[in-house]
Amino acid sequence: MSALRLLVRALRDPESLGAPDWQALITAARAEQLLGSLAFRLESRRVPARVAQILAAARRDADHRRTRALWEAEMARRALAPLGIPVILLKGTAFHAANLEAARGRSVGDLDILVPRESIAAAEEALIGAGWERVKPADGYDDLYYRRWMHELPPLIHRERDRMIDVHHTILPPTARPTPDAAALVADSVALASGLRVLCPADMVIHAAAHLFADGDLAGGLRNLWDIDRLLRQFDSPGFRAVLAERAGRHQLRGAVAHALRLAARLYGSPVDPNLAGRWRPSDRLFEARLLARNGWGQARRPLLRFAFYVRSHWLRMPPLMLARHLWVKATR
């Protein structure tokens, strides 16, 4: 069994493992940033002593990352509170702040937040006033590119804590073909006790699906899909399915959501609405192969397939002429 198939199986059904190739499993999980999640999934299972120690260290590391992510969110809350705008946590930090199942062992890198588009300049100013700094030169191509064409500000990094924040105003670049209803993302977000907010559960799934299938090149996709599986399992109900279908349509992301549901069901056995997911398609095999393209040494496999998905991600993100110009600038500098 390939290393990532083994990882998928270990996450999906830890009891079915038997005596796996632990070395390959641990290495592959680390490479996919899923070792923390795996460590919690295997917490009650009997494993060799060495494995137990490695997993215990992974849980300790995950706890530390959780603390750090929540602290970073609190720092952003304090910086933005005077503006009186809704501040919505996204991705990993949101899972942790809302104490969702998806947070168990979930690693978090940067802090991602979403604010209403009309407040984004004020938010940037407030963050810079509170110690965040621009990473890219303010007048360079990258900075201009972000401001004109992206759904987020150029990344800011905190001068003392060295932590990155991405401030979004929607969940897909404006140049992408679908246009999510950003106002609805904000309007239906859910307040936490801290005053910070998170997307409603259906929008969390839609955001993860958009990131995976309508924007990125599927790098780190197994973790994204694991997020989706955890969310689907935690919130599944007839009511939730109806809301998910309705909102996927409203955000023009029915295709991406259907894709995500099919692959989550295929790999992780997630409970999905068959009407929304649709039938398994021959082309889904390519996505599955791309998601599983790594070996037990942690090495990326299938370079041509990876490259094809890299090209696809740019194709989805911008119209052809703009893509040509963008790649030209990146290649000649």
Add this chain to the structure above:
Amino acid sequence: MRHQVSLRIGPVGFRVGSAWRAPVAALAALYAGYPAPEDGIADFTVRLEPTRPWRRWTRPSIAIRGDFELPDAAPMALAHGLLAAEMGMNLQMALGQRFWLLLHAATVEKDGRALILTGESGAGKSTLAALLGERGWRLMGDEFALLDPASGRLHAFPRAISLKNGAIDVMAAEVDAARFGPLLEGTPKGAIRHLRPNAEAIRRMDEPARPALLLFPRFGQAAAARAVGQAETFMRLTQASTNYVALGRAGFDALTRLVATPAAAIDYPDTATALDLVEALWTGASEWRAAA
């Protein structure tokens, strides 16, 4: 991967894979006599890969990859493959170790008690530890000390000692030539030669020790020693640890316990003076402990 070797250094298992035979062969020779990882499962994987597919054959160039990587690490020449493997293993510890509290320190042991030498790069702790290891002490490690947050004891991590420039001749005069790796010239840090710890250090690497004395050596000054208080020791050790913050509460508790160990800063003009200072302070610490 095409070529690989697995080994255990103290409680930490490594698996090193390589696109070329030479680095793995050199590593296996240097670490002759070391055990395999416990249960056959390594904590960390290191990969030595060509920077570009064709760089396996044309002007071979090694990218150091693995579980934990530095995105902007400089590629290495194939002639320095052994160094690349060593750096890869160090990198896993520095970036990925989350079980032991990791101190950038050299450690030697006598009678179950550990002497910890920590200081900035170039302070001479590697050379001092290597010499002490040949003169009645057991070498526990020249680079990293592993503190068990649960028990407060130090565990040995006796990897090959990385000797630089002048230190190579100092040790060549002291030990059997068969324990040396190849001389690596023209590395970013000058000439480097690795030295395998002696048989006792390898045989007893699973024996932990109680911290008994902390020294902060500094090379190039007239001989001097001053006691260092707990607060200063704490601050120095947080800087010497690569994972103190990441261990959270466990790291804080472990370090708080460790600073109760007697500590001193020593200046020394040459190695002989340093060895005398160390022995004198060690005797002093033993007497202090006996009196207490």
